[in-house]
Amino acid sequence: MKATRSTTRLLAGLVGALALFAASCGDDDKDTTATTAPTEVTSADTTADTTAPDATVPDTAAPDTTMPDTTMASNPFEGALSGVFGVVTGACADGAVTGSYFRMVQAGGTVEAGPFIPNGDSACADTTYSLLAAGTDGGLLSGDWQAAPEPAFDATGNGLADSLVAPVKFFGVSFAAATDPAEAMPSITGADGTLTGDLSAFTAYYANGVFNQGAPKPDGSGTAATGTIDPTTGAFTLDWTSLIVGGSFDGFTGVWHLEGVFTPNG
Amino acid sequence: MADRGKRWALTAALVVGMGVAAAPAAFQMFSRAPLGGTMIDDFRPYMSNEKIDTFRGYMTEIDAAVTEADQLRSSLVEGGTFTADEYDTQFFGVGNLTNGWAAIDADMTDLLDRMDANMANYAAVDALPPFAMFPWFFVIPGLAIAVVAARCLWSARAGRAHRGGLWALAGLGIALVAAPFAFQMFSRAPMGAEMIDDFRPMMTRDRVQNVQGHFITLGGAEGQLRVAVMPALVESGGDAADYPAITQFSTDWPSIVTEFNPMIATMSDNVDNFQAVDALPSFSLFPWFFVVPGALVAGLAAVSLRRTSPPTSHLETDSP
Numbered sequence: 001m002k003a004t005r006s007t008t009r010l011l012a013g014l015v016g017a018l019a020l021f022a023a024s025c026g027d028d029d030k031d032t033t034a035t036t037a038p039t040e041v042t043s044a045d046t047t048a049d050t051t052a053p054d055a056t057v058p059d060t061a062a063p064d065t066t067m068p069d070t071t072m073a074s075n076p077f078e079g080a081l082s083g084v085f086g087v088v089t090g091a092c093a094d095g096a097v098t099g100s101y102f103r104m105v106q107a108g109g110t111v112e113a114g115p116f117i118p119n120g121d122s123a124c125a126d127t128t129y130s131l132l133a134a135g136t137d138g139g140l141l142s143g144d145w146q147a148a149p150e151p152a153f154d155a156t157g158n159g160l161a162d163s164l165v166a167p168v169k170f171f172g173v174s175f176a177a178a179t180d181p182a183e184a185m186p187s188i189t190g191a192d193g194t195l196t197g198d199l200s201a202f203t204a205y206y207a208n209g210v211f212n213q214g215a216p217k218p219d220g221s222g223t224a225a226t227g228t229i230d231p232t233t234g235a236f237t238l239d240w241t242s243l244i245v246g247g248s249f250d251g252f253t254g255v256w257h258l259e260g261v262f263t264p265n266g
Numbered sequence: 267m268a269d270r271g272k273r274w275a276l277t278a279a280l281v282v283g284m285g286v287a288a289a290p291a292a293f294q295m296f297s298r299a300p301l302g303g304t305m306i307d308d309f310r311p312y313m314s315n316e317k318i319d320t321f322r323g324y325m326t327e328i329d330a331a332v333t334e335a336d337q338l339r340s341s342l343v344e345g346g347t348f349t350a351d352e353y354d355t356q357f358f359g360v361g362n363l364t365n366g367w368a369a370i371d372a373d374m375t376d377l378l379d380r381m382d383a384n385m386a387n388y389a390a391v392d393a394l395p396p397f398a399m400f401p402w403f404f405v406i407p408g409l410a411i412a413v414v415a416a417r418c419l420w421s422a423r424a425g426r427a428h429r430g431g432l433w434a435l436a437g438l439g440i441a442l443v444a445a446p447f448a449f450q451m452f453s454r455a456p457m458g459a460e461m462i463d464d465f466r467p468m469m470t471r472d473r474v475q476n477v478q479g480h481f482i483t484l485g486g487a488e489g490q491l492r493v494a495v496m497p498a499l500v501e502s503g504g505d506a507a508d509y510p511a512i513t514q515f516s517t518d519w520p521s522i523v524t525e526f527n528p529m530i531a532t533m534s535d536n537v538d539n540f541q542a543v544d545a546l547p548s549f550s551l552f553p554w555f556f557v558v559p560g561a562l563v564a565g566l567a568a569v570s571l572r573r574t575s576p577p578t579s580h581l582e583t584d585s586p
Binding site: 127172 | 359474482487488489490493519520527530535
């Protein structure tokens with residue numbers, strides 16, 4: 001009787017191991033690049049979508065296939081992302097705009113059709129694009145705020161916040177961007193190469209005026225920021241629009257496009 | 267018969283008191299009056315001669331720059347630096363300003379004129395008690411009148427003496443009549459009404475959007491003049507010093523934006539507040555909302571007092 005049980009267990013173990021081996025040699029058509037991704041484990045990885053590339057890679061040393069594999073390598077660009085979304089400076093060449101930029105839709109217009117405000121200080125031939133460059137933090141922090149300094153303006157109304165992006169001249173006066181600690185902490189989540197984020201704290205400072213440019217808005221209206229992230233390199237794009245409510249630009253809509261490389265904390 | 271008439275007078279006073287107390291709710295004053303207070307507070311920084319003069323100075327400065335921008339275009343086109351088409355295509359922002367300036371100037375000047383003309387009216391309204399308190403100026407005396415009238419009625423029905431209550435009622439009526447005089451409402455309220463009338467054309471969403479549009483035109487032109495046109499002039503051998511108004515416009519533009527920006531914000535943010543105030547009964551009528559019910563209550567109390575025997579004669583009648 002004892003011998004039979006041991007044999008059964010041995011056979012079951014062999015079958016399990018073979019199954020795992022077969023699975024590991026199988027064609028994973030979801031994302032073959034995942035195996036080359038950095039193996040740093042973050043706290044967010046335990047909640048990562050199980051369809052993420054690394055989550056499907058079995059650990060052949062695991063004694064029980066029904067147990068979650070807590071030792072497997074995970075993708076640092078999946079789950080709640082905490083780190084710096086490094087901003088690549090915008091550029092205009094041959095009529096094409098690359099990198100990070102800001103545009104503003106006039107009241108009554110649409111993001112698709114404009115009309116967009118031409119910024120006389122734009123470096124682009126299409127002056128509706130105002131190019132953005134990284135601030136002293138290198139870009140947008142996810143998982144932390146980047147508050148505006150106190151005071152937020154100089155004597156002529158130029159915005160002074162410079163940690164997120166460098167202040168940008170717009171209609172002769174520099175606007176600055178920061179994330180307001182009075183609102184929700186900026187958070188961005190990666191899943192299957194896409195990004196979604198709560199940037200409700202994102203705020204622009206211009207000509208002594210403070211304009212929430214969050215996505216969604218702090219009251220939950222509007223849509224969240226969305227984008228893409230390369231699961232191998234962390235190269236990302238992040239886009240959002242935000243209606244200005246109140247103030248001198250009431251009814252206008254800010255259009256933000258950030259791109260660069262995400263660097264996780266630690 | 268005398269008691270019936272007295273009771274009728276007291277009932278009427280009770281109804282008037284309740285009506286006065288209920289008026290703020292009927293006119294939605296609890297929600298609207300504080301919005302009016304916010305508007306008065308928000309406009310305070312701009313309702314000064316100094317501020318309006320500063321804005322007018324900027325308008326004069328821009329006007330001079332627009333005149334020079336026309337001259338500059340002619341110079342660059344006649345000098346062969348650009349063809350007219352090239353200039354107009356490349357510097358469409360400048361063209362938008364030179365072509366649209368007359369309308370922008372008229373619109374902005376109208377705004378400043380309205381603010382300037384209402385400086386005294388604004389000061390008069392600003393000197394009134396805080397708007398948020400307005401509803402309570404009706405509720406408190408109205409309830410006091412209603413309570414005193416009800417007590418007098420109760421006493422009359424019970425056959426008890428209530429001359430003190432009637433005197434109190436008369437006093438409340440007289441106080442209500444006196445309140446508008448104490449707060450100089452007969453002079454200030456019509457000034458408030460005049461200001462509301464004058465501000466009505468400028469405190470609309472459309473008008474605010476027009477002003478926003480003016481600054482896009484101005485900003486677009488200033489940027490092109492500074493970044494492209496003036497450098498092109500210098501490159502073609504011209505002298506920027508020949509166009510001092512344009513140079514001054516560009517030098518002052520950040521200040522112009524920074525000073526006008528909060529004023530436009532104030533207009534924009536107060537469109538709803540203005541509409542709330544505008545939906546209230548005319549300011550000119552407000553003093554009468556105190557005087558008429560106050561006089562009525564005082565008169566009704568007087569009628570009741572006349573129909574009520576003095577306590578002494580009452581005692582005399584009752585004495586053996």
